[in-house]
Amino acid sequence: xxxxxxxxxxxxxxxxxxxxxxxxxxxxxxxxxxxxxxxxxxxxxxxxxxxxxxxxxxxxxxxxxxxxxxxxxxxxxxxxxxxxxxxxxxxxxxxxxxxxxxxxxxxxxxxxxxxxxxxxxxxxxxxxxxxxxxxxxxxxxxxxxxxxxxxxxxxxxxxxxxxxxxxxxxxxxxxxxxxxxxxxxxxxxxxxxxxxxxxxxxxxxxxxxxxxxxxxxxxxxxxxxxxxxxxxxxxxxxxxxxxxxxxxxxxxxxxxxxxxxxxxxxxxxxxxxxxxxxxxxxxxxxxxxxxxxxxxxxxxxxxxxxxxxxxxxxxxxxxxxxxxxxxxxxxxxxxxxxxxxxxxxxxxxxxxxxxxxxxxxxxxxxxxxxxxxxxxxxxxxxxxxxxxxxxxxxxxxxxxxxxxxxxxxxxxxxxxxxxxxxxxxxxxxxxxxxxxxxxxxxxxxxxxxxxxxxxxxxxxxxxxxxxxxxxxxxxxxxxxxxxxxxxxxxxxxxxxxxxxxxxxxxxxxxx
Numbered sequence: 001x002x003x004x005x006x007x008x009x010x011x012x013x014x015x016x017x018x019x020x021x022x023x024x025x026x027x028x029x030x031x032x033x034x035x036x037x038x039x040x041x042x043x044x045x046x047x048x049x050x051x052x053x054x055x056x057x058x059x060x061x062x063x064x065x066x067x068x069x070x071x072x073x074x075x076x077x078x079x080x081x082x083x084x085x086x087x088x089x090x091x092x093x094x095x096x097x098x099x100x101x102x103x104x105x106x107x108x109x110x111x112x113x114x115x116x117x118x119x120x121x122x123x124x125x126x127x128x129x130x131x132x133x134x135x136x137x138x139x140x141x142x143x144x145x146x147x148x149x150x151x152x153x154x155x156x157x158x159x160x161x162x163x164x165x166x167x168x169x170x171x172x173x174x175x176x177x178x179x180x181x182x183x184x185x186x187x188x189x190x191x192x193x194x195x196x197x198x199x200x201x202x203x204x205x206x207x208x209x210x211x212x213x214x215x216x217x218x219x220x221x222x223x224x225x226x227x228x229x230x231x232x233x234x235x236x237x238x239x240x241x242x243x244x245x246x247x248x249x250x251x252x253x254x255x256x257x258x259x260x261x262x263x264x265x266x267x268x269x270x271x272x273x274x275x276x277x278x279x280x281x282x283x284x285x286x287x288x289x290x291x292x293x294x295x296x297x298x299x300x301x302x303x304x305x306x307x308x309x310x311x312x313x314x315x316x317x318x319x320x321x322x323x324x325x326x327x328x329x330x331x332x333x334x335x336x337x338x339x340x341x342x343x344x345x346x347x348x349x350x351x352x353x354x355x356x357x358x359x360x361x362x363x364x365x366x367x368x369x370x371x372x373x374x375x376x377x378x379x380x381x382x383x384x385x386x387x388x389x390x391x392x393x394x395x396x397x398x399x400x401x402x403x404x405x406x407x408x409x410x411x412x413x414x415x416x417x418x419x420x421x422x423x424x425x426x427x428x429x430x431x432x433x434x435x436x437x438x439x440x441x442x443x444x445x446x447x448x449x450x451x452x453x454x455x456x457x458x459x460x461x462x463x464x465x466x467x468x469x470x471x472x473x474x475x476x477x478x479x480x481x482x483x484x485x486x487x488x489x490x491x492x493x494x495x496x497x498x499x500x501x502x503x504x505x506x507x508x509x510x511x
Contacts, residue, residue, distance in 0.1 A: 042253070046245040054234055069222035070136060076215040077137035077196075081144035084198050084210050087114055088149060092202050107181045115185045117209040119169050125158045125197050126165075133220055134159045137196065149200070156199040162186050165195060167209060186213060193217035255279045259287060264489070266294055319346050368399045370426050370439065377412050378424075386416050390424040397437055397508050399488055404508075407484040407492075410477035411441045411504045419443030419501055429507060436490075439506040447496045456494060457482050481506075 035041055091099055099118050106112050128134060138157045145155045162182075165174045174182055187193040194217075198210040216222075259275060266272045272294065275287040319342055326338040371392040378388045397404075415422040421444040429436035448456065457479045482492040490508040497503050 037253075042249040043242075043246055046249070047242055050238060050241050050245070054238060058234070065222065069133060069219065072216065072222075073133045073137050073214075073219055074140050076219065077140040078144050080196065080212060080214065081141040081198075082148065083113065084141075084212070085145055085148035087112075087116065087210065088152075088200055088202065088208050091116075091118075091208055096203070096206060113185065113212050115167070115182055115211040117167050119199075119207045119209050120205055121169050122156055122199050122201075122207055123166050123169055123197075123209060125156075125160045125199075128159045128161055128194050131159070131220055133222070134194065137214065137219075141196070141198070145198070145200070153201050158197050159194045160197055162192050162195050165197070165211070167211065186211065187217055191218075194220060252280065255283045255287070259283070259290060263290065266297075267487070267489075316346075365398050365400055367396050368401050368404060369396050370437075371395075373401075373405055373408065374424055374426070377409060381412075381416060381422075384416075387421045388424065389422070393426040395426055395428070395437055395510075398511055399508065400484075403484045404488070407481040407506065408439065408441075410481045411506070414477060415441050415443035415445075415502075415504070418445030428510075435510055437508050437510050439508070440503060441505075442497055442501055442503045444501045447500055447502050448494070450496070453494060453496075 035044065091102070094102060103116050103118060106116060138159070142155060142157050145157075149155075162174050166172070167174060167177070174186065186195055193213055195211050196214060198212075199207055201207050255276075255278075262272045262275055275291060277284050277287055323339065323342050326335050326342070329335040329338070371394060374390060375392070378390055381388055412422070412424075423440075423442045425438075425440045427438055427440075429438045478492075478494075485492045485506055485508065488508055490506060493505045493507070495503050495505075
């Protein structure tokens with residue numbers, strides 16, 4: 001029976017072990033979500049930062065605004081309720097017959113904050129709907145009236161819009177009243193404000209009707225933090241920040257793009273202008289380091305070429321002298337062996353020199369018509385009796401003509417050596433919108449064992465059937481072709497055909 005784990009077992013190693021995996025997954029998620037370019041990534045980060053700041057600031061401001069508006073509404077409702085209680089007490093001291101006369105006098109003379117009416121019953125009031133601040137105001141005002149007038153029944157309170165507001169039991173509305181009765185008490189034009197209606201039964205069959213505005217007539221608007229003017233202001237500020245951010249990021253990353261272009265051009269053997277040493281301190285340091293590295297690599301390549309040329313020149317004379325001396329040997333077998341060794345040494349020296357020169361052809365890029373290049377090779381092969389299948393495609397690429405001819409020619413020559421029948425096809429690479437071009441050369445020879453496929457690009461590596469069919473080769477052609485293709489920003493792939501033979505595929509950028 002399995003034993004339960006000890007409760008005191010350490011978990012720290014487990015946490016430490018899982019943290020790299022978590023960080024790796026997080027990095028993969030960010031790489032998937034963010035754009036590829038540095039400009040895009042910095043822009044997205046800045047945009048998210050500004051948005052988060054705006055949202056957090058708006059949330060804090062909204063909470064403070066709601067708290068402030070709630071406190072102001074409580075104070076205003078309490079003040080208005082005290083005034084209403086005082087007015088009700090005053091009318092209660094008057095004889096019932098005098099109350100309509102006093103109300104009429106107040107309407108004509110003005111000087112009161114309430115529209116007052118005496119009714120025989122409660123008037124139905126159409127509420128403005130659900131509102132947090134309106135509910136708080138009604139609750140506070142009702143509680144204050146209950147405290148100031150404990151001897152009266154509970155008051156009926158509600159907020160209503162002045163349009164169609166009923167003021168008496170016989171159906172009279174605010175719109176039916178003279179303007180001078182309500183124009184200084186209620187706001188009906190141009191933007192109406194909610195009216196607080198208070199109704200209390202002072203005697204049996206006698207009700208006092210009061211209608212008034214809150215001290216802040218438009219207090220309900222303070223409950224909505226998303227005012228149009230605030231949204232417009234935040235939108236303008238966000239647009240300005242984003243515009244400045246994108247401009248600064250573009251100004252910062254433009255030198256990096258120039259540095260990347262220069263590195264790519266230098267890797268392809270093209271002429272690279274000097275990088276301007278202006279901009280941020282980090283970029284200037286990087287540009288100086290790149291310029292120094294470029295000069296060192298150029299010197300190294302030049303020294304390498306001079307070294308191999310001098311070695312070839314210096315070795316040719318002693319090899320020739322040794323061949324002449326072997327002619328003086330009496331032993332024919334010994335003389336033949338010496339000749340073979342010297343021929344092999346001469347071939348190795350020439351092969352090394354050819355490998356250096358063919359991989360470093362100095363020429364400018366130009367538009368190359370692949371059909372014309374391949375057809376010239378096919379014409380020479382037809383004269384030798386080889387069978388080649390090719391359909392012109394009309395595709396052009398930007399490349400170094402001599403170097404590309406050398407790369408394709410090496411593969412073409414290998415196909416002719418190891419298979420009498422050769423098939424050549426040129427087409428846009430699938431799924432790349434014609435940004436890449438594939439040049440495929442297939443022979444009908446014996447193919448290559450899978451375990452030896454990875455060694456074909458190594459210099460002087462030749463398989464058994466290759467030595468049997470082409471004894472004069474040196475095993476340098478595939479390596480030279482791959483170096484030329486890679487210098488063009490492309491790739492050389494080798495694979496066996498299911499029906500036999502080897503397929504060599506050159507993938508080149510169209511432009």
